[in-house]
Amino acid sequence: MKCSTHLRDSVLVETSVYADKGCPSRKVLDRIGDTWSVMVVGSLADGPMRYTELARRISGVSPKMLTQTLRTLERDGLLTRTVHAVVPPRVDYELTGLGRSLLTLVDGLRLWAETHIDEVTEAQAAYDAR
Amino acid sequence: MKCSTHLRDSVLVETSVYADKGCPSRKVLDRIGDTWSVMVVGSLADGPMRYTELARRISGVSPKMLTQTLRTLERDGLLTRTVHAVVPPRVDYELTGLGRSLLTLVDGLRLWAETHIDEVTEAQAAYDAR
DNA sequence: CTGCATCCGATCAGATACTG
DNA sequence: CAGTATCTGATCGGATGCAG
Numbered sequence: 001m002k003c004s005t006h007l008r009d010s011v012l013v014e015t016s017v018y019a020d021k022g023c024p025s026r027k028v029l030d031r032i033g034d035t036w037s038v039m040v041v042g043s044l045a046d047g048p049m050r051y052t053e054l055a056r057r058i059s060g061v062s063p064k065m066l067t068q069t070l071r072t073l074e075r076d077g078l079l080t081r082t083v084h085a086v087v088p089p090r091v092d093y094e095l096t097g098l099g100r101s102l103l104t105l106v107d108g109l110r111l112w113a114e115t116h117i118d119e120v121t122e123a124q125a126a127y128d129a130r
Numbered sequence: 131m132k133c134s135t136h137l138r139d140s141v142l143v144e145t146s147v148y149a150d151k152g153c154p155s156r157k158v159l160d161r162i163g164d165t166w167s168v169m170v171v172g173s174l175a176d177g178p179m180r181y182t183e184l185a186r187r188i189s190g191v192s193p194k195m196l197t198q199t200l201r202t203l204e205r206d207g208l209l210t211r212t213v214h215a216v217v218p219p220r221v222d223y224e225l226t227g228l229g230r231s232l233l234t235l236v237d238g239l240r241l242w243a244e245t246h247i248d249e250v251t252e253a254q255a256a257y258d259a260r
Numbered sequence: 261c262t263g264c265a266t267c268c269g270a271t272c273a274g275a276t277a278c279t280g
Numbered sequence: 281c282a283g284t285a286t287c288t289g290a291t292c293g294g295a296t297g298c299a300g
Contacts, residue, residue: 024247025240026165032239033163035156051282062274067283077253088281089280098249105242108235109162110155117154119228123207181262192294197263218261219300 031076032105036061036069041099042106044079048094078102161206162235166191166199171229172236174209178224208232 031037036058043049043057055066070093073079078099084090095103161167169188173179179187185196200223203209208229214220225233 024243025168027247027250028239028243029163029165029168033159033165033168035159035163038155038159038163055282063283064275064285065273068273075254075257076250077257078250083282089283091282098246098253101246102242105235105238108238109158112232112235113154113158116228116231117157120157120206120208123228124205127205127207193263194265194295195293198293213262219263221262 031072031078032102034069034072036065037073038106038109040066040069040073040093041078041095041102042110044093044095044099045103045106048092051091051093054093073099161202161208162232164199164202166195167203168236168239170196170199170203170223171208171225171232172240174223174225174229175233175236178212178222181221181223184223203229 039058039061040054043054049057051066051070054070055061055063058066061069070079070081074081077096079093079095082092082094084092166188169191170184173184173187181196181200184200185191185193188196191199200209200211204211207226209223209225212222212224214222
């Protein structure tokens with residue numbers, strides 16, 4: 001796609017780099033940008049996990065949002081959903097290879113956050129104090 | 131990813147990894163998760179840029195959202211806003227060191243998108259076809 | 261040129277209640 | 281246990297008009 005070209009290469013033809021709905025970055029952003037998605041992927045880094053276990057680790061998430069997020073990630077091929085025919089029901093969620101490839105990004109995100117959050121907080125305080 | 135502080139009503143929850151509003155990752159996610167923010171940061175990778183230039187490169191963004199995004203990023207210390215006292219007005223936006231440190235993540239995001247978008251699209255098609 | 265103010269529809273997400 | 285269904289307030293974001 002056009003928007004995949006970097007800014008430096010875009011001078012000749014395509015000056016508009018983002019905002020195209022078909023842009024891969026846009027699609028990924030819709031997923032990475034989703035708070036719950038990132039949390040789910042990050043939580044599943046440790047291995048397969050049940051629904052309730054996920055709900056516990058991601059405190060604050062409602063059943064509705066958790067289910068919605070899991071379904072979307074499943075549809076995107078980032079995780080698998082395995083239903084065991086037992087009573088009580090047991091459903092396991094596990095990252096696919098594709099999902100695990102995202103972990104690098106998620107980790108990078110976390111690392112940046114931990115490293116720079118103080119700077120951001122200070123900048124905000126300084127801005128608000130003007 | 132452990133958030134050191136936890137919600138007041140869930141003191142004993144040690145396994146809760148995300149979801150705390152004070153969690154650094156949450157704050158960063160609020161920024162990275164914002165579609166326009168990522169586009170602005172990515173666009174400014176090439177150097178300082180004027181308001182209109184940004185609007186053109188990020189096609190589809192409304193003045194309202196562009197301004198809102200720029201203000202937020204400025205407040206977070208990710209970019210600087212320089213007003214030149216000329217007529218007509220000229221305002222330059224430029225990434226700070228902090229902002230440039232985010233470029234690594236943005237690039238990683240774009241790279242992942244370009245690399246795996248086909249797999250995601252196929253997974254979606256397969257899911258929808260069931 | 262670089263915005264800000266306002267209106268308004270669309271979507272998101274939390275709370276709550278209920279079920280196989 | 282693992283969800284589904286519904287209601288509702290909050291937020292997002294586009295369109296429009298105007299100003300310094």
